[in-house]
Amino acid sequence: MYQSRLIDELSALSREQLKALQLSKLQRQISRLYESNVFYRERFDAAGVKPEQIRSLEDFSERVPTMGKPDCLADQNAHPPFGRRVGVPREDVMMINLTGGTSGQGQEAFGRTNADVAMQGHFHHLPWHLAGLRRGDAALNCVPAGGLTTGGWGPTEGFRVAGATAYAAGGVMSTDAKVDLMLRFGTFHFIYASTSYMHTLTEAFRRRGVNPKTAFPMLKSLFVAAEGYPVEWAQRTEDFWGAKLHEGYGSTQSAGFCGGTCEHGAIADGGRGNIHIFEWHNVVEVLDPTTGTPVAEGEEGEVVLTNLDIIGSPVVRFRTGDKVRYMGRGRCGCGRSWLAVEAGSIGRLDDMMKIRGNNMWPSAVDAVVFRHESVWEYAGRVFVTGSGKTGVELRIALKPDAGIPEGAERENFARKLKADLKSATNINMDVAFVDRSELPNYDYKSRRWKDERSDGFRSGAISE
Amino acid sequence: MTRSQLDIEAQRAALKEMLALARKLQEQGDDFLNGHYLHLQERIETVLAITEVSAADIPVAK
Numbered sequence: 032m033y034q035s036r037l038i039d040e041l042s043a044l045s046r047e048q049l050k051a052l053q054l055s056k057l058q059r060q061i062s063r064l065y066e067s068n069v070f071y072r073e074r075f076d077a078a079g080v081k082p083e084q085i086r087s088l089e090d091f092s093e094r095v096p097t098m099g100k101p102d103c104l105a106d107q108n109a110h111p112p113f114g115r116r117v118g119v120p121r122e123d124v125m126m127i128n129l130t131g132g133t134s135g136q137g138q139e140a141f142g143r144t145n146a147d148v149a150m151q152g153h154f155h156h157l158p159w160h161l162a163g164l165r166r167g168d169a170a171l172n173c174v175p176a177g178g179l180t181t182g183g184w185g186p187t188e189g190f191r192v193a194g195a196t197a198y199a200a201g202g203v204m205s206t207d208a209k210v211d212l213m214l215r216f217g218t219f220h221f222i223y224a225s226t227s228y229m230h231t232l233t234e235a236f237r238r239r240g241v242n243p244k245t246a247f248p249m250l251k252s253l254f255v256a257a258e259g260y261p262v263e264w265a266q267r268t269e270d271f272w273g274a275k276l277h278e279g280y281g282s283t284q285s286a287g288f289c290g291g292t293c294e295h296g297a298i299a300d301g302g303r304g305n306i307h308i309f310e311w312h313n314v315v316e317v318l319d320p321t322t323g324t325p326v327a328e329g330e331e332g333e334v335v336l337t338n339l340d341i342i343g344s345p346v347v348r349f350r351t352g353d354k355v356r357y358m359g360r361g362r363c364g365c366g367r368s369w370l371a372v373e374a375g376s377i378g379r380l381d382d383m384m385k386i387r388g389n390n391m392w393p394s395a396v397d398a399v400v401f402r403h404e405s406v407w408e409y410a411g412r413v414f415v416t417g418s419g420k421t422g423v424e425l426r427i428a429l430k431p432d433a434g435i436p437e438g439a440e441r442e443n444f445a446r447k448l449k450a451d452l453k454s455a456t457n458i459n460m461d462v463a464f465v466d467r468s469e470l471p472n473y474d475y476k477s478r479r480w481k482d483e484r485s486d487g488f489r490s491g492a493i494s495e
Numbered sequence: 496m497t498r499s500q501l502d503i504e505a506q507r508a509a510l511k512e513m514l515a516l517a518r519k520l521q522e523q524g525d526d527f528l529n530g531h532y533l534h535l536q537e538r539i540e541t542v543l544a545i546t547e548v549s550a551a552d553i554p555v556a557k
Contacts, residue, residue: 034500036500036502036503036506037503037545037546037548040503040548041548044548048549048550051549051550052547052548052549052550052552052553054550055550055552055553056547056553058553059553059554144537145533145534145537145538146537146538146540146541146544149537149538149541149542150541150544150545153541153545311547311548340544340545
């Protein structure tokens, strides 16, 4: 019979035991960084804080300043390519992870050691274990593998240490080809995908007339990440597949998932479930972004993240910009004392949108579109197509004197624009030209983008 | 068939023995195999970090 004393012990930790474990690991990490990482030593010195002054988690929050993306970029620019926050000898960097770079501000670079890569695998294995993945299970990985992202390598390593049979189908085959692959091999226990891609895959099965409940009766878990969803969509997706929906929360800065749903899944009792934070690997603070003070249970706040077990390019009190609803500790039916945030509702404090696994900031699109003097205004729309895919459409109004007549010239302009948008955001967008009167007027702050995917999830065919 | 499972403390003790051997190989072993030995050493260090379940397991807490 399967047994993990480790998971049992971690699950049984009292709040006091967990805090003591977390504080000890935090003190070790802060001491290590002060001794070996010039970037952090200078930050701590500037704040007038020495490692030995961190005697409690409260000391840590009060004395150590937060950091953000601009701090990382400034460090990299001054000390290319990794910045001094990498904190390990150059030859110890075994993997390079970059953030998407679609913010228009620049890409953060993370130099990871061999131990970090192993830890990235653990940070995927851990939530998948809680979601039911076991040795010998077959898993469909719909997230593109490899590349320069944490999400490209962590899952590969995670499935390996889980002892699962992984089909790395993400990014290398069409949705229909994935359906064919699943039908060909016939046995799947676990599917890992972004929320919108899980919807795409669901729609593809429905369109093909394949009932996954009969085709894959062994299927246990659908594991999603990166995008929120309505409760109704989660319920219908579970009903369609006959499997439990789970969710993980993580980022490049957390080197994988820093939390995941327990055996109760992403929805429970008709409402949203809990994502449990792995607090012995990270300090996660949920703070009011204006005051910097902890939010109360049930309130939304920003995640401020500190790595406790990452060696190369760790973050300390990093303002993620991620907006979560804090659900307290020990309130879940599973009884774990770990900090929880609400499943299905994680979003952004800024206007960034997750589109097909890419982070997209409207400002990045503005920069491309308004590079052209001929453009008067535009409006963007993200939606779910009839076939369940995520579509992105830009409606553009040209100035009356743009000098780009309909026909070949305008088609060329659209082609160039689409290529520039793809280059800037890594997202394919459709472009249509409309009269200025069809677009809104912005009296104050421009709200050019509408994200209609939640409507699509609600009105998609699986809801019928 | 059931198997007996070591408790976490015993698993960590075995890992520490392995770590000493991996370090020796990484420092004194064949250059061509150095990457494998480093991988072994860092993998064991990682599993030791993963198996820290109490404040008493943290060696350098100040």
